[in-house]
Structure formats: structure tokens, C-alpha cells
Amino acid sequence: MAELTIGRMAKLYNLHRSSLYEAVAKGRVSAGLNANGQKVIDTSEMIRVYGPVPNDTRHPTPKKQTPPDTPDSSALLDELRALRAEIASLRDEVHQLRRLPPPSTPEAPKTDAHATIEPPADNDDPHGLRSLARAMFDAAQREK
Incomplete structure (x- = not known):
């Protein structure tokens, strides 16, 4: 049976x-004791x-009541038929659109994904890193 903490069992x-x-x-x-170290009592022990x-x-269990404005089944069937007809017309429209x-879209400039990037010119070395x-x-080559 289920084990509940003492507090929950007391409420029950x-x-x-x-x-x-x-x-x-x-x-x-x-x-x-449960895994959290809390005292628990088995339901069978309480019984x-x-x-x-x-x-x-x-807290009594509420009785199921039907709302007074519930439509009858024939009205629901009519609504269902109307929705099915609307779905059929929408499917036809989608079929025609396909x-x-x-x-047509305006042409965008084509880019080549495999194009190589041109290295910058030799004189384009603002921080002197390449030099x-x-x-x-060159110094490593001379030492060899």
C-alpha cells in the first residue's frame, strides 16, 4: 500500500x-522513514x-450537471457536417494553389559557397603582424 507522511496521513x-x-x-x-528521512506510515497500518x-x-464530490444550454445531437451533427464541408473546400483551394x-522573386546576387577568399595585399598590414x-x-630559415 501507499506510504504517506504523518502530516498527510493526519489530514486524510x-x-x-x-x-x-x-x-x-x-x-x-x-x-x-522514506528516502527523504521523513516519518511515513503505511496506509494498511492506518486501516x-x-x-x-x-x-x-x-469537500463533497460535485455531482455532474449538464449545462442548460447544451445543444441537442442534431444541432451538433449539422455543425459537424458544415465543418467537414468547409474543410473539403479548403483542401480543394490548397490543391489549386499547389x-x-x-x-517570381527578384534576383539576388549569387554567392559561391566554395569561393576562395583573396588574401589582402602585401601593403595591407596595419599592425605589422605579417611583417x-x-x-x-626568415630568421628560422637562416638558422637551419
Whole structure:
């Protein structure tokens, strides 16, 4: 059966938590610990000691009521037929639109995804990084 914390079990049986803690302390009700370290009581143990769960009269189950303005089944069937007819006409329209040629678009400049990027000109070295790299490369070549 299900294990509930002492607080939840007390609410379920309309008891005070302290009464339930006292029953556990005196050994009338056995309790264990759950994975979170909270004291829990098995439902079967509560049924053994206190009997079945009492009916909660504070929150009665609402009776199912049908709204007074519920349409009858013939009106619903008529609405369903009208919706199906509308869906059929929309499908026909989509079918006709798919037969049309695609709209023309203004030509955009074509870009080649595999185009190589041109290296900048030799004189385009504002920070002197290329010249420094070349000097280091030349010095390494001379040492060999």
C-alpha cells in the first residue's frame, strides 16, 4: 500500500498531527522513514488501527450537471457536417494553389559557397603582424 507522511496521513484521517506522532511514539502505529528521512506510515497500518479512511464531508464530490444550454445531437451533427464541408473546400483551394507556378522573386546576387577568399595585399598590414611573422620565419630559415 501507499506510504504517506504523518502530516498527510493526519489530514486524510482528520486527526491532529501530534495525536498521530503520539500514537507512533507509544507503539500503537508503526512508522518508517522514506528516502527523504521523513516519518511515513503505511496506509494498511492506518486501516488496521483507525479503520478505513473516513469520508470527507468538508469537500463533497460535485455531482455532474449538464449545462442548460447544451445543444441537442442534431444541432451538433449539422455543425459537424458544415465543418467537414468547409474543410473539403479548403483542401480543394490548397490543391489549386499547389498547381500554380511559384511566384517570381527578384534576383539576388549569387554567392559561391566554395569561393576562395583573396588574401589582402602585401601593403595591407596595419599592425605589422605579417611583417613580424615573415621576419621570424626568415630568421628560422637562416638558422637551419
